[in-house]
Amino acid sequence: MAFFFKSREIRKGKMLDFNFRNPTNILFGRGKIATINEHISPGSRVLILYGGGSVRANGTLAQATAALAGYTLFEFSGIEPNPSYETLMKAVELVQDESIDFLLAVGGGSVIDGTKFVAAAALFEGEPWSILLDRGASIERALPMGTVLTLPATGSEMNRGAVVTRRALQAKLVFHSSHVFPQFSVLDPEKTYSLPLKQISNGVVDAYVHVMEQYLTYPVNAMVQDRFAEGLLLTLLEVGPRALADPEDYDLRANLMWSATMGLNGLIGAGVPQDWATHMIGHELTAAHGLDHAQTLAIILPSLLTVCQEDKWAKLLQYAERVWGLKGGGEETRIEAAIALTRKFFEQMRIKTHLSDYGIGEESIPRLLQQLETHGMVALGERQSVTLDVSKKILEMSL
Amino acid sequence: MAFFFKSREIRKGKMLDFNFRNPTNILFGRGKIATINEHISPGSRVLILYGGGSVRANGTLAQATAALAGYTLFEFSGIEPNPSYETLMKAVELVQDESIDFLLAVGGGSVIDGTKFVAAAALFEGEPWSILLDRGASIERALPMGTVLTLPATGSEMNRGAVVTRRALQAKLVFHSSHVFPQFSVLDPEKTYSLPLKQISNGVVDAYVHVMEQYLTYPVNAMVQDRFAEGLLLTLLEVGPRALADPEDYDLRANLMWSATMGLNGLIGAGVPQDWATHMIGHELTAAHGLDHAQTLAIILPSLLTVCQEDKWAKLLQYAERVWGLKGGGEETRIEAAIALTRKFFEQMRIKTHLSDYGIGEESIPRLLQQLETHGMVALGERQSVTLDVSKKILEMSL
Numbered sequence: 065m066a067f068f069f070k071s072r073e074i075r076k077g078k079m080l081d082f083n084f085r086n087p088t089n090i091l092f093g094r095g096k097i098a099t100i101n102e103h104i105s106p107g108s109r110v111l112i113l114y115g116g117g118s119v120r121a122n123g124t125l126a127q128a129t130a131a132l133a134g135y136t137l138f139e140f141s142g143i144e145p146n147p148s149y150e151t152l153m154k155a156v157e158l159v160q161d162e163s164i165d166f167l168l169a170v171g172g173g174s175v176i177d178g179t180k181f182v183a184a185a186a187l188f189e190g191e192p193w194s195i196l197l198d199r200g201a202s203i204e205r206a207l208p209m210g211t212v213l214t215l216p217a218t219g220s221e222m223n224r225g226a227v228v229t230r231r232a233l234q235a236k237l238v239f240h241s242s243h244v245f246p247q248f249s250v251l252d253p254e255k256t257y258s259l260p261l262k263q264i265s266n267g268v269v270d271a272y273v274h275v276m277e278q279y280l281t282y283p284v285n286a287m288v289q290d291r292f293a294e295g296l297l298l299t300l301l302e303v304g305p306r307a308l309a310d311p312e313d314y315d316l317r318a319n320l321m322w323s324a325t326m327g328l329n330g331l332i333g334a335g336v337p338q339d340w341a342t343h344m345i346g347h348e349l350t351a352a353h354g355l356d357h358a359q360t361l362a363i364i365l366p367s368l369l370t371v372c373q374e375d376k377w378a379k380l381l382q383y384a385e386r387v388w389g390l391k392g393g394g395e396e397t398r399i400e401a402a403i404a405l406t407r408k409f410f411e412q413m414r415i416k417t418h419l420s421d422y423g424i425g426e427e428s429i430p431r432l433l434q435q436l437e438t439h440g441m442v443a444l445g446e447r448q449s450v451t452l453d454v455s456k457k458i459l460e461m462s463l
Numbered sequence: 464m465a466f467f468f469k470s471r472e473i474r475k476g477k478m479l480d481f482n483f484r485n486p487t488n489i490l491f492g493r494g495k496i497a498t499i500n501e502h503i504s505p506g507s508r509v510l511i512l513y514g515g516g517s518v519r520a521n522g523t524l525a526q527a528t529a530a531l532a533g534y535t536l537f538e539f540s541g542i543e544p545n546p547s548y549e550t551l552m553k554a555v556e557l558v559q560d561e562s563i564d565f566l567l568a569v570g571g572g573s574v575i576d577g578t579k580f581v582a583a584a585a586l587f588e589g590e591p592w593s594i595l596l597d598r599g600a601s602i603e604r605a606l607p608m609g610t611v612l613t614l615p616a617t618g619s620e621m622n623r624g625a626v627v628t629r630r631a632l633q634a635k636l637v638f639h640s641s642h643v644f645p646q647f648s649v650l651d652p653e654k655t656y657s658l659p660l661k662q663i664s665n666g667v668v669d670a671y672v673h674v675m676e677q678y679l680t681y682p683v684n685a686m687v688q689d690r691f692a693e694g695l696l697l698t699l700l701e702v703g704p705r706a707l708a709d710p711e712d713y714d715l716r717a718n719l720m721w722s723a724t725m726g727l728n729g730l731i732g733a734g735v736p737q738d739w740a741t742h743m744i745g746h747e748l749t750a751a752h753g754l755d756h757a758q759t760l761a762i763i764l765p766s767l768l769t770v771c772q773e774d775k776w777a778k779l780l781q782y783a784e785r786v787w788g789l790k791g792g793g794e795e796t797r798i799e800a801a802i803a804l805t806r807k808f809f810e811q812m813r814i815k816t817h818l819s820d821y822g823i824g825e826e827s828i829p830r831l832l833q834q835l836e837t838h839g840m841v842a843l844g845e846r847q848s849v850t851l852d853v854s855k856k857i858l859e860m861s862l
Contacts, residue, residue, distance in 0.1 A: 084488070292690075315477055
């Protein structure tokens with residue numbers, strides 16, 4: 065297979081072919097929520113979906129409702145972090161009972177992901193769980209939807225992917241479909257001022273790892289994608305800690321928000337190999353132990369880069385130089401330093417990076433590996449070389 | 464007005480609000496032309512528009528025709544560089560006579576720009592020249608269109624703008640409309656192998672200046688946009704000269720192509736002030752003296768950066784450091800060096816950078832200024848500070 069070649073060799077590879085399309089209309093800036101009515105057909109029956117009470121408490125929900133005077137409005141609340149199939153199916157029922165024809169997600173990645181599932185499931189023929197089992201392939205249509213983003217992190221506001229958890233099965237699964245691109249997304253940086261700092265920490269780490277999953281593989285001479293990815297990493301390094309220190313600095317929040325959206329809207333991943341092993345192993349940690357998504361990424365990524373360094377050698381050197389400014393010394397030293405600095409950045413963002421920090425010990429590893437196997441995650445990474453044995457090493461190094 | 468402040472002050476400005484949407488589907492890679500039928504409604508009457516005979520000679524036209532077996536096809540050839548209103552109106556007539564319902568542009572920026580005009584003019588009520596006079600504001604619909612790009616340069620394949628020249632009036636005018644986004648664009652780097660090197664020179668300089676028009680203004684703390692712009696400039700500096708030396712290196716042409724598209728698809732310009740004075744002055748040079756578009760940009764930009772350096776001080780320093788690696792010495796010295804290196808790069812790309820190189824002397828300046836005035840170009844640039852007096856200085860410095 066073309067992807068296998070001597071690991072440390074710098075492959076004079078060709079940029080991979082790709083199709084890229086992203087039709088989401090981004091409405092970026094202060095007060096943009098007041099303009100959403102320009103983007104929803106008049107007379108629509110609109111269901112507003114959200115999570116806990118924070119969007120009600122901070123006025124965002126009222127602003128959305130005010131912007132939609134003249135529409136017939138419905139509400140569905142209680143979409144949880146790592147949105148569950150069980151909860152979302154209640155929303156699907158409401159959509160069908162009330163003949164809803166537009167969905168408005170108000171919240172962060174979980175609410176938006178959940179709304180994408182509702183959009184597809186409401187028009188799906190057959191058992192909606194199969195949407196997750198075939199990763200979206202069977203989706204032929206979806207209700208139109210828009211979003212008001214309150215938490216910069218996942219990029220879901222401008223992409224075609226979503227993650228849904230089925231608690232009964234301890235399964236956290238991903239699906240993709242062009243039918244669930246939001247038609248518009250409001251990105252108002254001021255909406256993030258009132259977020260708990262823990263969510264900013266999670267958001268920065270999540271966005272950083274999204275970029276790394278698409279960047280830190282092997283080189284195919286995709287210069288634009290590499291420069292863009294490095295630009296996002298540098299921006300997150302610059303604004304992340306400052307956004308914790310100064311929560312009402314507009315520019316910091318604006319740059320954080322735009323970085324997170326650009327980090328996972330398909331652009332930097334077009335034409336390059338992608339990894340995603342950190343995410344897949346991390347999903348099992350969340351499903352089994354309830355860790356925040358970003359916590360799992362902060363734990364797994366440094367170990368994965370260490371275990372898989374031979375496969376990622378050339379790109380690790382590029383990362384060390386362009387993102388961390390490391391030029392001198394031997395190659396091993398630079399790579400080790402870049403991985404250590406990555407871990408240090410996560411810790412600086414106040415996210416612990418070892419399983420033991422969360423009370424998870426060696427005895428949990430067999431169960432996690434079993435779940436990876438159950439979900440078919442037996443050949444992960446850009447070379448499909450992260451077998452269960454490699455995942456075991458990564459988890460052991462993460463203790 | 465908020466844009467005016469003490470020139471050398473580094474404004475702690477806020478990122479500007481913006482809406483960003485770009486629905487064009489990019490089909491990137493070898494042989495993608497064979498897939499265009501997947502993106503045009505079955506049974507369509509398709510008009511293929513192109514320029515001279517090169518797309519016929521090199522087989523691209525035949526590939527497009529082969530991909531569209533089963534459609535009713537028409538052809539319109541002869542769209543010239545700097546496409547003329549006079550020529551395009553003949554295509555409009557053909558579209559109306561033959562009830563065409565899809566336009567396929569096969570060529571470079573001129574063919575694509577011209578096709579955008581035809582798409583809008585064919586459905587326009589009233590005199591189509593008014594599309595240019597109000598810069599596209601009156602466009603309410605357009606025929607759907609797609610493109611097969613053969614020349615990386617203008618970015619027209621993934622944006623909503625076009626430039627049309629009316630020879631009888633010596634007028635070269637721009638219009639924009641969301642209705643003329645191509646539905647798809649094929650970017651196959653191998654299609655550029657047979658281009659005359661002069662067109663690669665022009666394309667690289669055109670793309671470079673597009674990025675500069677959106678980047679080299681004043682800082683508003685738009686970190687992502689700045690990093691992306693710098694990434695494109697660095698890529699063009701790296702691949703431009705090598706693409707002249709080695710015309711059949713796939714990776715060089717792929718990176719050049721993607722840089723040019725990304726340079727003017729709305730992304731790096733979202734939320735930042737923009738200049739475009741170089742383009743507006745350059746358009747008058749083309750209209751009056753027939754210079755290639757890129758030649759006019761290579762002449763005007765270095766002079767404009769010199770004349771307007773006080774207004775652009777902070778960004779010129781950033782450009783000097785991040786793109787050219789200039790850190791030591793006084794600020795004036797770094798800025799002067801960065802502008803000199805920019806000029807040197809254009810010359811290295813084999814584009815002359817003085818009016819005298821093209822036989823244009825001081826006596827031409829009054830006429831050029833008169834045309835700028837006629838076209839309302841009396842307060843250009845990101846601060847509207849490029850008055851006719853400033854344009855005069857820029858032209859004099861370009862002799």
